[in-house]
Amino acid sequence: MPEKKRRRISKKTKIQLTVFLxxxxxxxxxxxxxxxxxxxxxxxxxxxxxxxxxGPWYLRINPMTIIMSLAVLTVIIWFAISVHKEYSLIPTRKxxxxxxxxxxxxxxxxxxxxxxxxxxxxxMIATTLFLYIVVSxxxxxxxxxxxxxxxxxxxxxxxxxxxxxxxxxxxxxxxPTADLNTNLTxxxxxxxxxxxxxxxxxxxxxxxxSFIEPVPFLLPLNIIGELAKPISHSMRLFGNITGxxxxxxxxSYFVKYMFLPPVLWGYFGIFSGLIQAFVFSTLTxxxxxxxxx
Amino acid sequence: MDQESTKLIADAIIIAGKAIGAGFCMxxxxxxxGIGEGNIGAHAMDSIARQPELxxxxxxxxxxxxxxxxxxxxxxxLIAFLILFAL
Numbered sequence: 001m002p003e004k005k006r007r008r009i010s011k012k013t014k015i016q017l018t019v020f021l022x023x024x025x026x027x028x029x030x031x032x033x034x035x036x037x038x039x040x041x042x043x044x045x046x047x048x049x050x051x052x053x054x055g056p057w058y059l060r061i062n063p064m065t066i067i068m069s070l071a072v073l074t075v076i077i078w079f080a081i082s083v084h085k086e087y088s089l090i091p092t093r094k095x096x097x098x099x100x101x102x103x104x105x106x107x108x109x110x111x112x113x114x115x116x117x118x119x120x121x122x123x124m125i126a127t128t129l130f131l132y133i134v135v136s137x138x139x140x141x142x143x144x145x146x147x148x149x150x151x152x153x154x155x156x157x158x159x160x161x162x163x164x165x166x167x168x169x170x171x172x173x174x175x176p177t178a179d180l181n182t183n184l185t186x187x188x189x190x191x192x193x194x195x196x197x198x199x200x201x202x203x204x205x206x207x208x209x210s211f212i213e214p215v216p217f218l219l220p221l222n223i224i225g226e227l228a229k230p231i232s233h234s235m236r237l238f239g240n241i242t243g244x245x246x247x248x249x250x251x252s253y254f255v256k257y258m259f260l261p262p263v264l265w266g267y268f269g270i271f272s273g274l275i276q277a278f279v280f281s282t283l284t285x286x287x288x289x290x291x292x293x
Numbered sequence: 294m295d296q297e298s299t300k301l302i303a304d305a306i307i308i309a310g311k312a313i314g315a316g317f318c319m320x321x322x323x324x325x326x327g328i329g330e331g332n333i334g335a336h337a338m339d340s341i342a343r344q345p346e347l348x349x350x351x352x353x354x355x356x357x358x359x360x361x362x363x364x365x366x367x368x369x370x371l372i373a374f375l376i377l378f379a380l
Contacts, residue, residue, distance in 0.1 A: 232364055239367030246374065279360040
């Protein structure tokens with residue numbers, strides 16, 4: 001009888017897992033203690049997170065977007081450094097993962113943009129967006145963590161006062177892609193880059209001529225079609241992540257925020273998040289190739 | 294009818310309108326993405342059955358097409374959130 005091959009878990013990993021479980025259960029118990037009274041207490045302020053108000057600039061930005069963007073950058077840079085440190089001809093597991101990811105994206109870029117000059121830059125843009133969105137979507141909900149609560153009240157003179165309050169352990173982490181400002185920035189960046197590449201590839205006159213094709217009568221339709229691209233590009237990601245977050249928030253109220261959020265985020269964060277990140281970077285490649293080709 | 298009860302009735306009508314509006318928005322808005330994604334999935338299954346060796350590339354393209362077809366449903370979800378929480 002052949003001996004069954006077993007994967008050994010090292011003692012360090014066991015200790016880490018135990019500590020994680022204890023911390024997780026403790027956070028769940030704390031959540032039960034300091035739970036808000038009803039789900040509408042939280043859900044009522046969901047819309048205030050992303051509506052531009054009036055007042056000084058520090059009340060108009062979402063602090064969670066900045067904190068979580070920095071966290072995402074930290075994770076990506078840490079991964080890059082740890083791959084770079086043990087870089088060798090015979091790849092380790094991390095290096096093989098990174099290389100196969102880059103290879104996967106480069107194949108997609110090369111099949112739609114044959115021109116080598118633009119393929120390299122497009123590859124860099126698409127990979128950067130893909131990595132950022134993947135990490136932010138995954139980080140967005142696996143751990144119960146900090147959240148921000150923005151309340152909006154109307155003052156005596158009719159002006160809108162916005163109070164920002166941090167809540168610990170009441171929500172999942174806020175994904176930076178659940179803020180429309182982040183997504184719209186990237187979508188507009190892709191639009192500008194695609195037209196810049198279009199001018200570079202075809203020349204200025206041919207680029208202008210592409211707006212009055214097939215007949216000059218269609219000029220307004222072409223311009224609207226170009227302007228609609230970044231809107232649908234950013235709204236798709238934003239709606240998916242925000243909708244997933246709100247659904248998780250509403251559903252996890254029933255189990256007092258303890259065990260359901262990670263399970264639900266398995267769908268909304270990992271599956272949906274990965275697909276949306278892939279779609280975002282693929283559409284980036286498609287928009288650029290439509291201008292270049 | 295005095296002032297207070299008029300205000301109460303007005304608030305009740307506002308809440309009822311919000312709920313009905315959000316429900317209709319999501320319900321009608323979810324029809325067309327459902328039909329579209331069903332079509333995409335059906336044709337992808339057809340082509341995989343015809344050429345099983347292309348299953349990988351067909352699946353990735355199917356997911357992209359699904360996400361694009363989903364967009365109108367996501368717009369409906371956003372409008373429903375706006376009606377419920379921001380109006």
